[in-house]
Amino acid sequence: MTHAGGGRFRAGAATAPFWPRRPTGSNRRRGQIHDSHERRQRGREGQEDGTGRGGRCGQGAQKSGIGGADQAGSAVWALIRELPRVARGLTLALAVLILAQAAGSALLPLATGHLVAALTSTPKSLDSMTVGLALLGLVLILDVVLDPIRTMVASRLGTALDGATAQRTVDGALRPAQIDHLDDTDVADRIERARAVGLGAHPPGQAVTALAGLVPLRLTGLVSAALLGWFGQWWMPLVLGTAWVVTGRWQEKEIGRSVSAHAGHTVQLRRAAYLRELATTAPAAKEVRLFGMRSWLVERFSTAWWDGMVHMRRARVSPRRHALAIVFLLAAHLAVVLALAFSAARGSLSVRELTVALQALLGLFALGFSGDLQWTLHTAGAAVPAALAVGELDTRTEPGTRTATATLPDREIRFDQVSFSYPGATGRVLDGLDLTVPAGSSLAILGDNGAGKSTLTKLLAGLYLPDRGRITVDGQDLGDFDPAAWRRQVAVVFQDFVRYPFSVRDNVTFGHIEAAATDDDHLVAAARLGGFLGVEQELPSGWNTLLSGAYTDGTELSGGQWQRLALSRALYAVRHGARVLVLDEPTAHLDIEAEHELYARFLEITAGLTTILVSHRFATVRLADRIAVVDGGRVSEYGTHDELLASQGRYARMFRVQSEFFDARQGSHSG
Numbered sequence: 001m002t003h004a005g006g007g008r009f010r011a012g013a014a015t016a017p018f019w020p021r022r023p024t025g026s027n028r029r030r031g032q033i034h035d036s037h038e039r040r041q042r043g044r045e046g047q048e049d050g051t052g053r054g055g056r057c058g059q060g061a062q063k064s065g066i067g068g069a070d071q072a073g074s075a076v077w078a079l080i081r082e083l084p085r086v087a088r089g090l091t092l093a094l095a096v097l098i099l100a101q102a103a104g105s106a107l108l109p110l111a112t113g114h115l116v117a118a119l120t121s122t123p124k125s126l127d128s129m130t131v132g133l134a135l136l137g138l139v140l141i142l143d144v145v146l147d148p149i150r151t152m153v154a155s156r157l158g159t160a161l162d163g164a165t166a167q168r169t170v171d172g173a174l175r176p177a178q179i180d181h182l183d184d185t186d187v188a189d190r191i192e193r194a195r196a197v198g199l200g201a202h203p204p205g206q207a208v209t210a211l212a213g214l215v216p217l218r219l220t221g222l223v224s225a226a227l228l229g230w231f232g233q234w235w236m237p238l239v240l241g242t243a244w245v246v247t248g249r250w251q252e253k254e255i256g257r258s259v260s261a262h263a264g265h266t267v268q269l270r271r272a273a274y275l276r277e278l279a280t281t282a283p284a285a286k287e288v289r290l291f292g293m294r295s296w297l298v299e300r301f302s303t304a305w306w307d308g309m310v311h312m313r314r315a316r317v318s319p320r321r322h323a324l325a326i327v328f329l330l331a332a333h334l335a336v337v338l339a340l341a342f343s344a345a346r347g348s349l350s351v352r353e354l355t356v357a358l359q360a361l362l363g364l365f366a367l368g369f370s371g372d373l374q375w376t377l378h379t380a381g382a383a384v385p386a387a388l389a390v391g392e393l394d395t396r397t398e399p400g401t402r403t404a405t406a407t408l409p410d411r412e413i414r415f416d417q418v419s420f421s422y423p424g425a426t427g428r429v430l431d432g433l434d435l436t437v438p439a440g441s442s443l444a445i446l447g448d449n450g451a452g453k454s455t456l457t458k459l460l461a462g463l464y465l466p467d468r469g470r471i472t473v474d475g476q477d478l479g480d481f482d483p484a485a486w487r488r489q490v491a492v493v494f495q496d497f498v499r500y501p502f503s504v505r506d507n508v509t510f511g512h513i514e515a516a517a518t519d520d521d522h523l524v525a526a527a528r529l530g531g532f533l534g535v536e537q538e539l540p541s542g543w544n545t546l547l548s549g550a551y552t553d554g555t556e557l558s559g560g561q562w563q564r565l566a567l568s569r570a571l572y573a574v575r576h577g578a579r580v581l582v583l584d585e586p587t588a589h590l591d592i593e594a595e596h597e598l599y600a601r602f603l604e605i606t607a608g609l610t611t612i613l614v615s616h617r618f619a620t621v622r623l624a625d626r627i628a629v630v631d632g633g634r635v636s637e638y639g640t641h642d643e644l645l646a647s648q649g650r651y652a653r654m655f656r657v658q659s660e661f662f663d664a665r666q667g668s669h670s671g
């Protein structure tokens with residue numbers, strides 16, 4: 001297993017060809033997106049911290065999205081390449097429909113020219129008029145019939161793209177075995193863009209609808225250019241085409257800059273989205289009102305929103321350029337119209353030729369800027385490369401492949417000179433920490449707020465990799481194990497455990513998601529040991545009660561009930577073979593009675609397990625066989641409760657302070 005300095009990386013997935021390939025053999029953090037910015041940042045930070053572990057992206061989003069029209073253009077190509085992968089049949093159907101519609105549009109000037117020529121000829125040719133009318137009818141039918149079909153196909157293809165992009169994002173965000181990528185601003189921004197649900201974001205499916213409208217326009221423009229050259233003069237499409245393309249390109253650049261500016265300021269938009277969430281959802285509703293945060297929230301929201309948006313407005317084309325574009329277009333059209341009129345007056349252009357040429361001249365408009373269609377294409381299309389990049393999140397090192405035997409750990413878990421700091425943070429949380437947990441025993445970890453106790457549990461669960469040192473299980477490096485296999489051995493109740501808005505049953509059985517849905521024996525046993533059994537009987541639908549007040553028939557639990565449920569979840573994992581139990585502040589929400597019940601069951605709960613207990617409560621800490629005090633990133637004291645008291649160190653002092661506090665309280669109550 002290679003640690004911080006290691007250089008074994010998995011080959012990237014085959015997709016996302018537009019994305020720069022990652023450099024091989026260099027150091028990188030797990031699960032990061034690699035672009036030039038990241039490489040710059042990595043190099044800089046690798047030098048700065050001297051760990052050789054670069055790759056932290058910090059404020060990457062401020063720079064990563066900048067690239068102007070070219071980046072917006074590459075997003076469109078990414079979108080076009082992605083479509084056949086998502087739905088080959090629909091893409092083909094859309095391409096055929098677009099071509100058919102473009103052919104119909106090309107026929108229009110010819111049909112009109114033919115009809116006008118027939119009407120103005122003497123003697124009038126009935127056959128010619130019939131052909132002209134038939135052609136016109138065909139054009140109209142093609143348009144009337146094909147347009148709704150194209151819209152429908154484009155919309156279905158767009159939905160398929162939305163689904164595929166969302167799936168890729170979910171899958172990509174979950175792929176790294178560790179979670180440090182989620183602490184990375186650059187990755188978080190791309191995930192936000194890929195999700196296309198944040199403020200100012202558009203789902204990528206809208207880009208397909210826009211593309212399906214834009215491509216026939218462009219094809220019509222090209223055919224019109226050919227007709228103008230053929231029926232008018234060769235230089236005319238060149239002059240008009242150049243005018244339209246150049247002025248359209250200016251507008252396109254504006255869009256590109258706006259989209260990039262938007263991408264580069266998703267930090268602000270993410271903040272705005274969070275503030276909106278805070279204001280509009282239940283979890284913060286109490287505090288927001290209690291602390292009178294309404295005006296503060298509204299003001300902060302609009303500041304964050306405009307901070308994010310102002311850069312888009314700044315990216316707009318200057319009015320002078322707009323005026324220049326208008327003059328340029330007018331001059332080109334004037335030149336062509338005068339030349340056509342002159343030719344017609346001289347008799348070198350027939351009525352039919354003049355009609356077709358004038359129609360083609362109008363058709364060339366389709367090569368110019370197409371407003372909303374282009375805007376939607378680029379803004380909605382921006383989610384596609386972001387999703388592809390998220391789907392490419394890879395791992396810093398080869399994940400281990402060693403399978404964990406059912407009895408692991410047999411001897412011990414060891415932290416050997418472990419150092420760790422969070423991505424983007426400057427200080428080390430753990431700094432050369434040594435710790436041994438004998439298998440089958442319980443260890444309590446004590447320490448000040450922020451000492452690194454929870455961090456230690458996250459490292460043990462393999463959610464982060466140490467920067468230096470190693471964690472071993474029975475002598476084997478934790479990193480050598482297949483992360484999924486190791487995690488099946490570990491059951492954790494995190495301090496900030498998740499309150500899933502699903503059924504009670506789900507909330508417990510998530511502890512071992514592979515278990516059969518009918519696994520009620522383990523469900524009941526885990527809930528009994530976790531102190532939850534009986535609560536479900538009070539709920540409207542028992543085990544199947546939905547735990548969220550935001551849904552019909554849903555209900556909410558109390559803080560303590562949620563904690564018992566979280567403990568039951570971990571114990572369900574234990575029932576299914578987990579051998580390491582990590583309890584981070586397991587009694588924080590419990591009432592006195594429930595806490596004492598838990599203490600009474602502690603031996604039963606931890607029987608045969610290697611248990612790590614994080615707590616500030618000495619009553620809880622004392623339950624453990626051994627105690628470790630974490631201070632300054634290391635274990636400063638280690639031993640049994642009696643040993644640590646006898647050593648008269650920090651533990652003894654903390655114990656005395658807490659006992660005196662309780663004695664004083666008891667005294668004041670009895671007095």
Ligand SMILES: Nc1ncnc2c1ncn2[C@@H]1O[C@H](COP(=O)(O)OP(=O)(O)OP(=O)(O)O)[C@@H](O)[C@H]1O
Pocket residue numbers: 183422423425429447448449450451452453454455456495
């Ligand atoms: N995801 C994170 N990103 C950056 N820093 C973090 C992150 N999580 C924790 N920290 C920092 O790491 C340090 C240790 O945090 P940790 O949660 O491990 O402390 P703790 O000992 O469990 O504290 P407490 O007793 O308050 O629960 C703290 O300074 C905290 O700010």
